[in-house]
Structure formats: structure tokens, C-alpha cells
Amino acid sequence: EERRESILQALYKHNHTPGQLYLYDITSSYFEGDTCELAAFGYDRDGKKGKKQIVVGVICDERGSPIWVDVFKGNTSDQTTVKRQMLNLRDKLGVEDFTFVGDRGMVTHARIEELEQEGWWESFRYITALTRGEMMALVEDEKHPIQLELFDHENLVEVEQDGTRYVLCHNPQRVERDGETRERLLAATEAKLQNIRKNVAAGRWKKKDVIARRLYRWINRWGMERFFEIHYREGSFSYSRREEEIERYARLDGCYVIRSNAEHGKQTTEQLRDRYKDLKYVEQAFCTMKTTDIQTRPIRHFHEAQVRGHVFACFLAYRVVWELRQRLEPVLRRDPRTKRCEAGSLAEIWRDLSTVTLAKLSANGKTFLKLSEISPYVQKLLTLCKVPSLEDLQLPSE
Numbered sequence: 001e002e003r004r005e006s007i008l009q010a011l012y013k014h015n016h017t018p019g020q021l022y023l024y025d026i027t028s029s030y031f032e033g034d035t036c037e038l039a040a041f042g043y044d045r046d047g048k049k050g051k052k053q054i055v056v057g058v059i060c061d062e063r064g065s066p067i068w069v070d071v072f073k074g075n076t077s078d079q080t081t082v083k084r085q086m087l088n089l090r091d092k093l094g095v096e097d098f099t100f101v102g103d104r105g106m107v108t109h110a111r112i113e114e115l116e117q118e119g120w121w122e123s124f125r126y127i128t129a130l131t132r133g134e135m136m137a138l139v140e141d142e143k144h145p146i147q148l149e150l151f152d153h154e155n156l157v158e159v160e161q162d163g164t165r166y167v168l169c170h171n172p173q174r175v176e177r178d179g180e181t182r183e184r185l186l187a188a189t190e191a192k193l194q195n196i197r198k199n200v201a202a203g204r205w206k207k208k209d210v211i212a213r214r215l216y217r218w219i220n221r222w223g224m225e226r227f228f229e230i231h232y233r234e235g236s237f238s239y240s241r242r243e244e245e246i247e248r249y250a251r252l253d254g255c256y257v258i259r260s261n262a263e264h265g266k267q268t269t270e271q272l273r274d275r276y277k278d279l280k281y282v283e284q285a286f287c288t289m290k291t292t293d294i295q296t297r298p299i300r301h302f303h304e305a306q307v308r309g310h311v312f313a314c315f316l317a318y319r320v321v322w323e324l325r326q327r328l329e330p331v332l333r334r335d336p337r338t339k340r341c342e343a344g345s346l347a348e349i350w351r352d353l354s355t356v357t358l359a360k361l362s363a364n365g366k367t368f369l370k371l372s373e374i375s376p377y378v379q380k381l382l383t384l385c386k387v388p389s390l391e392d393l394q395l396p397s398e
Contacts, residue, residue, distance in 0.1 A: 004312050005092060011319070012067050012093050021062040021099045021275060024085050025106070025282040026078055028053040029290060029297045029311075037304050040074035046297070054299070056286075056311055057081050059089070064281030065322060067093070069315040071308050078106040083115065086124065097123060099262055101275055104129040121261055127275050130166075130257040133223050136249065138166075138257075148248070151255045158269045167258040167272050175254035182250070185222040186241070192218035193228065193239045200237040208234050289318050293346065321346070327384050343381075352378055 039052035107128035145159035331343035
């Protein structure tokens with residue numbers, strides 16, 4: 001663990017461009033086996049039900065450069081990791097003044113209040129987004145400046161209350177997905193209500209307190225209580241959907257709210273939105289580490305130290321991939337019109353570079369090494385990667 005931290009600190013000091021904004025998110029990775037102390041059942045992000053997992057947290061700087069990685073037990077919740085990462089930035093990397101960017105559900109209202117009581121927000125700032133439930137609660141609060149009518153599908157709208165800034169945003173690409181999610185949760189809630197109605201009608205649940213206990217076990221499990229009209233008494237239970245309320249909240253589809261305590265002079269309304277969207281850099285890190293280039297999973301180690309070492313090695317590999325992406329950006333940059341780039345993809349670059357080979361040849365009783373012919377395109381890739389010219393390489397003879 002000490003070596004891991006010293007390596008991360010050295011990399012940070014050697015390569016980091018001084019900045020004040022840091023992006024943080026977590027992901028999970030499934031396990032093969034169940035003997036590791038870190039492995040536990042938790043929120044499944046991999047679609048691998050029935051498998052234990054670990055949780056991995058990564059911090060990137062504002063450029064997207066990965067600077068820190070941590071491994072947590074598989075049942076660790078998002079928000080419980082936030083303070084630890086802020087301590088890592090302050091105490092282990094020596095960052096004295098920064099803005100912490102975290103996803104919705106991570107930097108929650110409760111977590112913000114807790115850190116405020118400890119005095120964190122006197123020196124540090126946060127940028128996050130409200131969860132769907134938090135957004136709905138504020139819209140329903142007549143005293144809060146966030147109101148349904150303020151959401152503009154074309155422009156950003158900012159309101160402020162007690163020093164907290166709220167940026168009301170709209171993403172048209174999320175409209176359909178939000179509607180599908182709400183309908184799925186409505187259907188799941190209604191299935192539970194139908195089961196209650198069936199059991200009450202059959203006489204299995206007659207007493208009012210028994211019905212109430214069953215009802216409140218499920219009615220707001222997915223935050224859908226506001227969308228149902230429910231009536232029950234001794235031996236009777238009925239419900240119906242509140243269609244007008246459903247249609248009212250459908251107007252929030254595609255909408256989200258960014259929350260921050262950053263001063264206006266440091267972050268404009270547009271910058272708050274853009275900085276929150278920069279969490280895509282951490283998502284890119286997870287995608288590369290878990291699937292495309294590095295293949296962190298499945299994890300087949302059984303001891304905690306081995307698992308941490310495995311994840312750390314994958315993190316360092318991603319650090320190399322990230323650096324290469326920056327150097328190869330001229331050939332990876334996609335044309336806005338055609339969506340194509342000169343190199344195609346990083347995988348194709350690896351394939352092209354693999355054509356550079358060193359052969360052992362024999363002639364007239366002598367053995368010598370011969371470098372394969374390098375095409376102009378491959379030479380361009382090598383130059384972008386700052387590799388010295390291989391044509392001038394002095395090869396030893398045998």
C-alpha cells in the first residue's frame with residue numbers, strides 16, 4: 001500500500017499540470033470466487049447477478065488524466081467514499097484548494113451537510129447534480145426557487161438559495177430514457193399494489209394495519225408514491241394511477257439540476273454545466289480499464305493484496321494509454337462532419353505498430369539483425385509518440 005501511494009504521489013508531481021478541479025467516480029468489477037475479503041454483493045453495474053464484486057474509485061484531473069485509484073469492498077456505497085478521496089487530494093497529494101466534481105447520488109445533500117459541519121467548504125468547492133428524487137422534492141417545495149416552469153429546453157437557467165447555486169439543464173437525448181425508466185418503475189410498483197389487492201380480495205389480509213404494513217413496504221420503494229391514488233380500510237384495498245401528476249412530471253424528462261457552491265467569479269453557469277459533464281473522462285477510464293484495452297475483469301485473485309495490485313497495475317496501464325491518446329490526438333481526432341479519423345481507433349494503431357519487427361538474418365556465415373521497412377504512416381505514429389527514429393538505430397551484429 002505504501003508503494004502504491006508513493007508511486008501515485010511521484011506520478012502526480014512529475015506529470016501533473018497544476019489545476020484546481022478534480023473529477024471522481026466509482027465503478028464495480030465482478031469476481032470469480034468468493035474467498036477474497038474485498039469481494040461482496042453490492043449494487044450491480046456489470047449485469048452479473050449472483051457474483052460478488054469489488055468497488056473501484058478513480059480520480060482524474062480536469063484534463064482527464066488519472067491521478068488516483070482506490071479499491072473498496074464490493075458493498076461500499078458511492079457517497080461513503082467521498083470524504084476519503086477528498087482527504088487523499090488534500091493530505092496525500094498536497095492539494096490546498098480544489099473543486100471536487102462528483103456524480104449525482106455521490107455528493108448528496110446529507111454528505112454536503114456533513115462535510116460542511118466539518119468545515120470542508122471553507123476552503124474547497126463541489127460540483128454535483130441532484131438525484132431525481134431530490135429534484136422532484138425541490139420542485140414540490142413552493143418556497144424553493146426551483147420550479148417546474150423554469151426548466152427551459154433551449155437555455156440554461158440558474159437560481160440561487162443560501163449560497164448554493166442551482167443550474168437547470170435539459171438534455172434531449174435523455175428524454176426517452178427518463179420516460180422509459182419512470183414507466184418501468186411505475187409498472188414495478190403497480191405489480192406490488194396488484195398483489196396487495198389480490199390478497200385483500202382473497203381475505204388473506206383483512207386488518208387495516210396488516211394492509212398498511214404491506215403497502216408502505218413497497219409504495220415508495222422506487223419513489224413512485226406520488227403517482228398513485230390509494231384507498232384502503234378493513235378488508236378493502238383499491239388504487240389508481242394519478243395520470244395528471246404523471247404527465248406533469250413527464251415535463252421533467254431530460255431535465256437535470258447541477259448543484260454547486262463555487263463562486264460566480266470562478267465558475268460561470270455554462271462552466272458549471274461543462275465541468276459536470278467532464279465526468280465523462282472518468283467513465284472513459286472505466287470503459288478502457290474494464291473492457292476495450294486492458295480487461296481488468298474478470299478478477300481471479302483470492303487475496304486482498306493481490307486484488308489491489310491487479311487493479312493498480314490496470315490503472316497504471318490506463319495511465320500509459322491516456323498519455324498515448326494525448327500524443328496521438330492528431331490522428332485520433334474525428335472530423336465533425338464524417339465522424340471519422342485518420343487512425344480509425346487506438347486498437348488499429350496497435351495493429352499498425354505491430355508491423356515494426358526485428359528479424360535475425362544469416363549470410364556468408366554471419367548473423368545480423370534487420371529492422372523491417374517502416375511505412376511513412378507508421379513513422380508518423382512513432383514520431384507522435386516521441387519515439388526516436390528507428391532508421392538511425394544501431395543494431396548489434398552477432
